[in-house]
Amino acid sequence: MKGRIRKYGPPIFHCINDFGQGALTALLPFFISHYGLNYYQAATVIFCNTVVASVAQPILGYAADRWRVPWFIPIGFFVTLVSISAIAVVSSYEMILALSLLAGIGAALFHPEAALLVKRTQSHEIGNAMGRFAVGGSAGFALGPLIASGVYTWGAPYLWVFSCIAALGVLVYIYAFTGDAMVTDSSCADVGESSAARNDWTSFGKLFFVIAARSILFSVLSIFIPLLYISVLSGTADMSSLALTLYFALGGILTYVGGWLSDRIGFLNIIRLGYIVFLPALLGFLYIPDIWGFFGFMIPMAFGVFSQYGPITVLGQKYLAKNAGFASGITLGLGITLGGLVSPYVGHLADVYGVQAALQVLVPVGIVGLVISLWLREPS
Template sequence: MHKQSPYLITAAHMVNDSCQSVLPALLPLFIYTYGLSLEQAGFLILANTALSSLLQPLLGYISDKLNQPRLIALGVLLSACSTGMMGIVSSYESLLICATLAGVGSSIFHPEGAKIMNRLGGGKKGKAMGTFAIGGSSGFAFGPLFAGAIAYTIGPQGLSAFTIVGIIMCTILFILMPRIVAYANTLERSIHNTNTDETISMPLRNYWSYFGILFLIILSQSINFRVINAFIPVFWTSQLGASPEQGSFALTVFFSVGIFMTYIGGLLGDKYGPVKIIRFSLLLWLPAMFALPYIPQMPAALIIGYLLLIIIGAAKALSYSPTIVLGQTYLAKSIGFASGITLGVSQTIGGLVAPIVGRLADIYSLPLAMLTLVPFLALGLISALFLKSPKDL
């Protein structure tokens, strides 16, 4: 069972992030059901992300002090139960509460999940984080497809399936977590004794200035990722004339590419260094994001849209694992806190901008509002030029 421990944590990541993917996929349904404006839809994303963004660094800091890996199980349970409740509530206010609690569950899961995966990675932390990221990418890829299929066929109450899966995963994690921690301890002692990993033999130190630069990159990526994630289904239906099912499928395309590229990004980060991979991903992401709002004016707009989504999804996925590993390296004495920022906040803080983009879309248009995301990526690319490779610290 010991060697399968990373895969169990990865599966838990898939369950947790599939719950996080439900809300954007069902925004067209909620807009129709409750008569929401795009600004109100943006506030749903904000409710799902704001408190989570604030909690994850705090919970990561607490994780460094208390070391309670079973919080992983609690995070999955809360996310899954809140997601199931979204299918049976009867008001916009209740939906806001469910979205908030689902975000809190994610904030509990991510810092401790990334921390234990770092320990299970041994001397190949990029590969370990790539494996871990496959779970998140799979959840975001298949969650919208599954949620859309349920909600648009048998009804929103079918979201209770997420709750059932979450309860099963929570039970397994709670029972097996002591064995997983014991295996991680044994692995760390073995690697330390053989002195095969240079980063383990180095004195632990926090490089806050470089971590601050990395945070700017995380912020630029998060704003783009979360807003795109929120409004792709709406963009597909309102601007490209696609059906709601096609809007959910667009999210699946967006995240499916990440299933493979996150793992490849981890391997490339181990081989070439995380800084180079982060810079390359931003160079790939920036022009694709600039072109996306213009596709309604192009022939074969749907095909071009899917191609751009693949490029953006690949760019995001490539930098996923290197960003986490680099953050944990910069803050080697505070891995839980670093994980709360690089893994948790990177997935949530961008939701703070979603209502603003939604408001701009209500006043002007959704394509024009999406163009406001481009300067953030430019800021991230410029910031990446000032990062320092771990081997040069």
């Protein structure tokens, strides 16, 4: 039993952590209706969640390179989900922002050490292994909105279900990984390997712009897909959460596909293919504003965003072979959170010009990501 949990533990814990991240975006319509927020204020909730993670994750990743800190994993997802639950008892917009900030700290604790756990224990077909890990996060983003949609039926106190999930996850981690000699030995081996490795900072600097572009696409779409569903298709708030769940469910499948393909045709080829597929799919998604355009173009659009997740993470660890934890803090952490830094500005555009017009800013972002990816090379 322990062996199976060790094998599938990192994806499971990633799923648990990202319950909270996915739920927070799905709760935006609830915040808008319950607290009277505008699009800018709603997007700022995500901004507060991501800004602290954007600063903290590389620092915590560097700490994971220097010291083995496996307890970052359970503490991280516990803080994230309890913060989401605590929104049930707040009475002001400012308290929502504070709890969103705290949830971001939890995500920053979790991601670097969890990515290193995958690297240390899954050496064979690392693209596939990282793909499974990324699928766990995508599954969490998909299930988070589905679980959070219960708030529209049972009200804010329903959110305490996230704390129950966090407590269960901590118990599973303690059972499977506490005092685990296997992970300790592999950690020592990883340190020995990294001492003989070298860092390619030039390539990683170029990769950062690809990471930033993909992060903006991911974060902005995660926020505005339910809002687009409501404003353009005249959908209801609870159905908008299901639309977001479908998007993340597609993302989970396509994340695994991207990781599996990257071991066979190359990490950079998957990234480039992702942008090539994404750009025309986004145009169809925006300019065919009916139910067929919305869900039909969502599939290739999700492939463009999610298939890059695993390959980007592996490339970061290979470019910075001596500092794989720091690289994971950038690629896995900021790869999700960095885009949230620009979401308030997209929210302001949506207030002025409408959601559909505001999302057109993603076209030049995708073009930049594609162009930079063509300058990168596969690591040795």
